[in-house]
Amino acid sequence: MAETFSIIGKPLPPHDGADRVCGRAEYTADVKLPGLLYAKILRSPYPHARVTKLDTRKAAALPGVKAVLTFRDVAAVPAGPALGKQKSVLGETVRFVGDGVAAVAAVRESIAEDALRLIEVEYERLPFVLDPEEALKPEAPKIYPEGNLLGGKPLVFNRGDVEKGFAEADRIFEETYTTPIGVGNAMEPRATLARWERGKLTVWLSSQAPFGARAYLASALKMPENRVRVISTYVGGGWGTKAGPHGDEAVCALLAKKAGAPVLLNFTREEEMLCAHIRYAMKMTFKAGIKRDGTLTTLSVKMIGNQGAYASAFGDLGTQATHLYQIPNLRTERYRVHTNTPSAGPVRGVGDPYETFALEQLVDMMAHELGLDPLQVHLKNIVRTGTDIDGSKVSSSGLEECIRKGAEKIRWESRGKPGAAAGSKKRGLGMALTDRTGGVGPSSAVVKINFDGSVNLLMGATDIGTGSRTSICQVVAEVLGVDLKDITVTSSDTEMVPFCPGTFGSRVMHTAGKAAYEAALEARKKLFAAAASQLKARLEELEIRDHVISVLGAPDRKIPLKEVTQKAGVMFIGSASTMQPVRPQTARQYGAQFAEVEVDTETGQVAVLRVVAAHDVGRAINPQIIDNQIEGGVIQGIGMAFSERLLFDRATGIPLNADLLDFKVPTMMELTVIEPILVEANNPLGPFGAKGVGEGPVQIPMAAIANAFFNATGRRIKELPMTRGIVLAAL
Amino acid sequence: MKSFAYVPATSTKSAVALLGRARGKARVMAGGTDLLGEMKDNLISPEQIVGLKPAADLNYVKAEASGLRIGALTPLSELAEHKVVRERYPILVQAVEQIATPQLRNMGTVGGNLCQRPRCWYYRGASFPCLKKGGEICYAVNGENLYNAILEGGPCYIVHPSDLASPLQALGAKVKMAGPKGERTVPLEKFFVLPRVNAKKENILGQEEILTEIQVPAVPATMRGTYVKFKERGSWDFGLVSAAALLDIRDGICREARIVLGAVAPVPYRAARAEEVLKGKRVDERLAAQVAEVAVMAARPMSQNAYKVRLAQAAVKRTVLSLA
Structure with a gap:
C-alpha cells in the first residue's frame, strides 16, 4: 500500500496511561457510594459434598449484617452460561473447594467475615476425583449422575482419512505431553458493585464483557436488559477470567436488593484464583505421519482436558492441530472431563498455549529425527493466505515472513547440533509457531x-x-x-x-x-x-x-x-x-518465536537469554501497544514454562498454592531480552488491514523454550512447568 | 482476620512485661511480614499484638573488637547496608540480598527472619490440622512434598525458611533472649529445634520470651565466606536449597571449614562430615565434588524431592569452589 498515514502506525502513548499510573482511574472497588455494604461468600472446604444443615440465624443477628443469602434463596438463579451444567449461583451440592454456599452483606468487610464464621453449616462429604483420567474410569465418583465426561462423548473432528495419511507416511511419530492447571491472575481481582434504584439495577463490574454480564443479569434476575446497566470503565487486566459471568455478579445484586443498599463484592486473591475460572490442564497425545521430505500427511490428536467442576460457555480446547499446518488427513478427539477442581474456562490463548507446546515440540522432534531443519519443515507445511481450512479461507498470513525475519534476527543458522555443547552450561536455540483467531x-x-x-x-x-x-x-x-x-x-x-x-x-x-x-x-x-x-x-x-x-x-x-x-x-x-466472519473468509493471527536458552546441567536452571517474537499483526495501528502485548505475552509464557501451576492435595482436594507467593508468576528478574518483530501482512477484512494480536504472543514461548532446551541438551521435556525437579530428571 | 488490640512496647523490658501480662494471648510483632500473613491466613488469631517497633533498644548494629552485635529489630536492609557488615561479613550481605524483595527487606527484621514460621503449604493451609498445629499427621509425607525436607525430617518435614540462619550459624553466631526470668544467650544451633524434639516449634523461644540480639564473633581475615541460594524465580521466593560456606584457605589448602545448608532440613543443616573432608586438603574441582557428595550423604528424599539432593550438591560444590 502506498498510502501514507498521519496517525496510525505511530507509537502514541495510551490515552489513559497517566490516569492509570497516577491512581486517578476509577476501578470498581474505587467507586464510593453512600451506605455501601461489603459482601463475603461462604465457600465449601470440601471438594465434593452436600450441605445437610445450614443455619444463618446467628449470622443474620450479628450487628452490622444487612443481608444473608443461601442456596435456598437462589435455587432458581443460574450461575452463568454453561455448555454442560447450569450451576445455581450458590449450591446445596458443592463440587470444588471454594464453591459458594451462602453470602453475607454487612457494613464492614470484617463484620461480613465474622458473620460467615457464625453460619452453622454441616456437610455430607462425597467421594471426589481430581484427575481427569481417573474421572473417566467407570468406578470414578460421579460428579454428575450422567457421568463426568462433558456431553457424554468426546468432541471429534475429522478431515480426510487419517489411516490413508498414515499409509502415505514414511515415518510415524507419537508423543504425549502434559500441562498443568493454569491461572490468569489479573492484577485486579474480580469486583462487583451493585446498586438498585427504583427497580433498576446498576452494576460496576470488573469485566471484559459488560454486555455479556448485562444479558446474564437480566436473564438470571428476569428483568429486561434496558433495566440493567453494567459499567466496566477501568479493568485491571482480564486474561479471560473476566470474560464470562460466574454468578458472583448475581449474588452481589441479590444481596443489594435484599439489603436495600449498594453492595460491593471484592474477591480476594485466593477467590480470584479459584472461584472464577482456571486454564484447562491437558494431557495430549499427538500421532503424526510425515514424509521423508518433511511433508505432513496426517495428524491424530487425543486430548483430555480438565474441565473442573462446572463448564464454561466460552472457549474450546485449542486450534493448533487443525489450523497451523495444511494437513490433509486429521482427526482430533477432545475429552472435557469434570473433576472436583475449579471450573476451567478461557485464559489468554485458551488451550492453544498448551497445544502449541505439544505440536511444536512434535514437529521439531520429527524434523530432527528426519535430519531436516525444523524451519524448513515448518515452511513446507504452514497454512498460507487463501488456504481453505474446512470451508474458511485465511484472509491473510504473514507467517512465512515472521519465520524468515525471526530466523535472521536470532541467527538461526548459527545453531549447533543438539546436546553438542561441552561443559555444564549449554546453550541452544529453538523456534515454534502459532496460530489463533484474528478476531471474529x-x-x-x-x-x-x-x-x-x-x-x-x-x-x-x-x-x-x-x-x-x-x-x-x-x-x-x-x-x-x-x-x-x-x-x-x-x-x-x-x-x-x-x-x-x-x-x-x-x-x-x-x-x-x-x-x-x-x-x-x-x-x-x-x-x-x-x-x-x-x-x-x-x-x-x-x-x-x-x-x-x-x-x-x-x-x-x-x-x-x-x-x-x-x-x-x-x-x-x-x-x-x-x-x-468465520466463513467464507476469516482473519487469523500468526506468530513465530525464537528462544535462546542456557541450561545449567548441575542446577537444572534454564536461563532464557533472548526471545525474538515475530508476529503478523496485519497492520500495526499502534506499534508501541503491540510491542507491549508481545512482551507481556512472552513474560507470561516464561511463567507458564517454568513455574506456574495450581496444585491440589490429592488426599483432601484442597488447593495448596492459591496465592502469589507459591503460585509463581514471573517477576522482573525473569524478564529477558524480548525483541518483537511486527509483520504487516495487510488483512483485507480489518480496519486499515489490522488484525488481532492479543493471544498469539503467550502461546509460543513454552514450545520455543522447550525446543531450545532440546537443542542445548539433546533432551526433551514433555511436561509443564519445567521445574528444577523435572529438568534435573531429564538431564 | 479477627480484630485484635495493638499495644506498643517502648523497650525490651516493656515488651516482656506486656507479654507476661497477656498470659499467652499476645504475640510480638517486629516487621510483621510473617505474623500478619499468618493472621490473614487464619493460622493464628492473637487477641493482642505487642508492637516492637518503638523499642529503640532493639534496633542497632554495633561493630566491636569481639565481633558484631545486631539488635533483633534491625531491618534486614539496614543490616546489609551497614559499612562494617559489608566489609567484614559479606556472606551476610549476600544472604540478605536473596531474601524476598526490597520492600520486604525494608520491613522484615533480623530477629524476625530467624523466628519466621515455615512455608510448608500444609502448615500454611488452615484446613490442614498438621503436626505443627497440634494435629496427628504430616500431610507432606503422602502429599505434595517437592519443597520439603531431605535431611533430619520426621515426624514433621518442614524446612527452615530463613536465609540468614545458615550463614549466621556458619559464623558461629549466638542469640540472646529476654524473658520474665531474665536473659539467656545460646549458640544459634542450640536455638533451633528439630521436629522430633518439638514438632510445634522451630526454636526454643518461650511464650513470654523475645529474641533481642544476635552476636556474631569476629572472623579471622583469612576466613572467607559465600552464600548461594537456588530458587524457582529470581526474586520473592524461598530457597529450594541454599548453602553458606566459610573457609580458611591458605596456600590452596583448606585449614578450617564451616558449611551450613538451608532449606534442606527443619533446622539449618551443618554438613560436619563434609567439613572434615575439606580440612587439610587442597581445594580443587575433584575435592569439591567429593565434599558435595559427603555433605548430603545422609539425605533421605521424599517422593517428589530427590532433585534437592542434586541441588544441594551443586550448592556445596559451587560455594567451595568459589572460595578456592
Whole structure:
C-alpha cells in the first residue's frame, strides 16, 4: 500500500496511561457510594459434598449484617452460561473447594467475615476425583449422575482419512505431553458493585464483557436488559477470567436488593484464583505421519482436558492441530472431563498455549529425527493466505515472513547440533509457531463530530489494559483527519455505548476497530456531503487531513472542518454495527518465536537469554501497544514454562498454592531480552488491514523454550512447568 | 482476620512485661511480614499484638573488637547496608540480598527472619490440622512434598525458611533472649529445634520470651565466606536449597571449614562430615565434588524431592569452589 498515514502506525502513548499510573482511574472497588455494604461468600472446604444443615440465624443477628443469602434463596438463579451444567449461583451440592454456599452483606468487610464464621453449616462429604483420567474410569465418583465426561462423548473432528495419511507416511511419530492447571491472575481481582434504584439495577463490574454480564443479569434476575446497566470503565487486566459471568455478579445484586443498599463484592486473591475460572490442564497425545521430505500427511490428536467442576460457555480446547499446518488427513478427539477442581474456562490463548507446546515440540522432534531443519519443515507445511481450512479461507498470513525475519534476527543458522555443547552450561536455540483467531463476531460504534470539530467515539469494547481506548481512536482520527487529542472515547457502559460482546479472543482491534472505522467513514461521508456543496466539488474528490477538507489535486480549494460543521448546523453522526466472519473468509493471527536458552546441567536452571517474537499483526495501528502485548505475552509464557501451576492435595482436594507467593508468576528478574518483530501482512477484512494480536504472543514461548532446551541438551521435556525437579530428571 | 488490640512496647523490658501480662494471648510483632500473613491466613488469631517497633533498644548494629552485635529489630536492609557488615561479613550481605524483595527487606527484621514460621503449604493451609498445629499427621509425607525436607525430617518435614540462619550459624553466631526470668544467650544451633524434639516449634523461644540480639564473633581475615541460594524465580521466593560456606584457605589448602545448608532440613543443616573432608586438603574441582557428595550423604528424599539432593550438591560444590 502506498498510502501514507498521519496517525496510525505511530507509537502514541495510551490515552489513559497517566490516569492509570497516577491512581486517578476509577476501578470498581474505587467507586464510593453512600451506605455501601461489603459482601463475603461462604465457600465449601470440601471438594465434593452436600450441605445437610445450614443455619444463618446467628449470622443474620450479628450487628452490622444487612443481608444473608443461601442456596435456598437462589435455587432458581443460574450461575452463568454453561455448555454442560447450569450451576445455581450458590449450591446445596458443592463440587470444588471454594464453591459458594451462602453470602453475607454487612457494613464492614470484617463484620461480613465474622458473620460467615457464625453460619452453622454441616456437610455430607462425597467421594471426589481430581484427575481427569481417573474421572473417566467407570468406578470414578460421579460428579454428575450422567457421568463426568462433558456431553457424554468426546468432541471429534475429522478431515480426510487419517489411516490413508498414515499409509502415505514414511515415518510415524507419537508423543504425549502434559500441562498443568493454569491461572490468569489479573492484577485486579474480580469486583462487583451493585446498586438498585427504583427497580433498576446498576452494576460496576470488573469485566471484559459488560454486555455479556448485562444479558446474564437480566436473564438470571428476569428483568429486561434496558433495566440493567453494567459499567466496566477501568479493568485491571482480564486474561479471560473476566470474560464470562460466574454468578458472583448475581449474588452481589441479590444481596443489594435484599439489603436495600449498594453492595460491593471484592474477591480476594485466593477467590480470584479459584472461584472464577482456571486454564484447562491437558494431557495430549499427538500421532503424526510425515514424509521423508518433511511433508505432513496426517495428524491424530487425543486430548483430555480438565474441565473442573462446572463448564464454561466460552472457549474450546485449542486450534493448533487443525489450523497451523495444511494437513490433509486429521482427526482430533477432545475429552472435557469434570473433576472436583475449579471450573476451567478461557485464559489468554485458551488451550492453544498448551497445544502449541505439544505440536511444536512434535514437529521439531520429527524434523530432527528426519535430519531436516525444523524451519524448513515448518515452511513446507504452514497454512498460507487463501488456504481453505474446512470451508474458511485465511484472509491473510504473514507467517512465512515472521519465520524468515525471526530466523535472521536470532541467527538461526548459527545453531549447533543438539546436546553438542561441552561443559555444564549449554546453550541452544529453538523456534515454534502459532496460530489463533484474528478476531471474529459483531461489534458496534458511534462517532459524533461536534460543531467545534472535536469528536466523541462511543464504543462497546472495554479496554482492559490492551490499549484499545487509544488504538481505536487512532483508527477514527486517521479517517477523520483529526488528532488523537480531538477524540474523547466513551466505552464499557451498557447504557451509553452500543453493543460489543467483549474483549476476548484477540478480537477488539479486528471487530470494534472495524466498527469504529465504519462509523467514522459514515460520519465522514456526511461531513464530505456538506463540504462538497460548500466547495462545489464532488464527494469522492474530497480528502481530510489536519482538520482541513480539500479537493484532491486542488489543495487551494479547501475548508476547515470546523467551518463545515458550524455552517451545516446539524451534527454529523456515523454509526456501524459490523460482523467479522468465520466463513467464507476469516482473519487469523500468526506468530513465530525464537528462544535462546542456557541450561545449567548441575542446577537444572534454564536461563532464557533472548526471545525474538515475530508476529503478523496485519497492520500495526499502534506499534508501541503491540510491542507491549508481545512482551507481556512472552513474560507470561516464561511463567507458564517454568513455574506456574495450581496444585491440589490429592488426599483432601484442597488447593495448596492459591496465592502469589507459591503460585509463581514471573517477576522482573525473569524478564529477558524480548525483541518483537511486527509483520504487516495487510488483512483485507480489518480496519486499515489490522488484525488481532492479543493471544498469539503467550502461546509460543513454552514450545520455543522447550525446543531450545532440546537443542542445548539433546533432551526433551514433555511436561509443564519445567521445574528444577523435572529438568534435573531429564538431564 | 479477627480484630485484635495493638499495644506498643517502648523497650525490651516493656515488651516482656506486656507479654507476661497477656498470659499467652499476645504475640510480638517486629516487621510483621510473617505474623500478619499468618493472621490473614487464619493460622493464628492473637487477641493482642505487642508492637516492637518503638523499642529503640532493639534496633542497632554495633561493630566491636569481639565481633558484631545486631539488635533483633534491625531491618534486614539496614543490616546489609551497614559499612562494617559489608566489609567484614559479606556472606551476610549476600544472604540478605536473596531474601524476598526490597520492600520486604525494608520491613522484615533480623530477629524476625530467624523466628519466621515455615512455608510448608500444609502448615500454611488452615484446613490442614498438621503436626505443627497440634494435629496427628504430616500431610507432606503422602502429599505434595517437592519443597520439603531431605535431611533430619520426621515426624514433621518442614524446612527452615530463613536465609540468614545458615550463614549466621556458619559464623558461629549466638542469640540472646529476654524473658520474665531474665536473659539467656545460646549458640544459634542450640536455638533451633528439630521436629522430633518439638514438632510445634522451630526454636526454643518461650511464650513470654523475645529474641533481642544476635552476636556474631569476629572472623579471622583469612576466613572467607559465600552464600548461594537456588530458587524457582529470581526474586520473592524461598530457597529450594541454599548453602553458606566459610573457609580458611591458605596456600590452596583448606585449614578450617564451616558449611551450613538451608532449606534442606527443619533446622539449618551443618554438613560436619563434609567439613572434615575439606580440612587439610587442597581445594580443587575433584575435592569439591567429593565434599558435595559427603555433605548430603545422609539425605533421605521424599517422593517428589530427590532433585534437592542434586541441588544441594551443586550448592556445596559451587560455594567451595568459589572460595578456592
